[in-house]
Amino acid sequence: MQRDERPTLATIPIGTGMDFVRTHGISNTFDEAVRVAAGDRTRTIDVGRVEHSRGVRYLANVGSVGMSGAVAQRVNGMAKPLGGKATYFYALTRVFFEWRNTPISVELADGTTREGAMHDVIVANGKWHGGAMLLAPEAEPDDGHFDIVLIGDVNKRDFVTTVPKIYNGSYLAHPKVELLRSAGVAVDAPEPLPIELDGEQVGSTPARFEVVPRALQVRVP
Numbered sequence: 001m002q003r004d005e006r007p008t009l010a011t012i013p014i015g016t017g018m019d020f021v022r023t024h025g026i027s028n029t030f031d032e033a034v035r036v037a038a039g040d041r042t043r044t045i046d047v048g049r050v051e052h053s054r055g056v057r058y059l060a061n062v063g064s065v066g067m068s069g070a071v072a073q074r075v076n077g078m079a080k081p082l083g084g085k086a087t088y089f090y091a092l093t094r095v096f097f098e099w100r101n102t103p104i105s106v107e108l109a110d111g112t113t114r115e116g117a118m119h120d121v122i123v124a125n126g127k128w129h130g131g132a133m134l135l136a137p138e139a140e141p142d143d144g145h146f147d148i149v150l151i152g153d154v155n156k157r158d159f160v161t162t163v164p165k166i167y168n169g170s171y172l173a174h175p176k177v178e179l180l181r182s183a184g185v186a187v188d189a190p191e192p193l194p195i196e197l198d199g200e201q202v203g204s205t206p207a208r209f210e211v212v213p214r215a216l217q218v219r220v221p
Contacts, residue, residue: 006216010037013026013027024043027221036220037219043220044216044218045125049209050197053203053205060218061125066102066194071130085131102189102191103116103117105188110182117153120149121151124139133167146184150177192204
């Protein structure tokens, strides 16, 4: 995707989480989604350009480094008879109790750094992820920056007491969670960690995320 291009995206929701359409208020019913796709109303949004171990990919909604990549891999290998939300929650719970927090280094575009044992680094262009988890309540996909959520050295007790709050965004008040904002972020770790972009595991660290401003038009209601 070149910076001087601005393709138009019309979405028919058939994925697991439906989080991109949730962010943009697009119905997940087929007939209504087709009506929106055939319309002429659009919203111009940023996208994320991501360099990682396997090359370059782009994200429209949310990416992450750490445990979320393992969750995405498990979800994509599962049957989903109970729908996206239940599938993601089941996979999240299973992977959490297997996951080991590791040292991660984070550097923002302005040189701000964070280092330490972390569970996940979430790089959000949109608000919702993982089947209706409100991971970045204040994220706007056209504001020129990512909302970057650092989930620190959380333990099983933290998980049990906080996991319901990820569905309304109030988990951000937890003392081991930090919200940052930047137009770019680099993430690395001593051991390669999985990278997930819009629900797909694509590679491993090191990773560099960069906002490409106003790069995509999305058909919206």
